Amino acid sequence: MIVSALVTFLVVILILYLINMLPLDGRAKQICRVVVIILGVISLLKYIAVF
Template sequence: MLISVLITFLVVILVLYLINMLPIDGRAKQIARIIVIILGVISLLKYIAVF
């Protein structure tokens, strides 16, 4: 379980970094960041067995 949480956390960080590198405007980056963070939190909650 701990390894799964760690991998999910690292994937979220990597995706957020890659979104920062994209040549798109700030509003689209902000929306993409929010979506990635929400998906990451839902995934982490699933591993903790809340859902």
């Protein structure tokens, strides 16, 4: 459980870093960041058996 949550956290950090490197305008980057963070939080909550 802890390993899968850690892997999920690292994947979210990696995706946020890659989004930051994309040549998008600020608004599109912000929307992408929010979507990735929401999906990451939902995934982490699933691993700790909230859902």
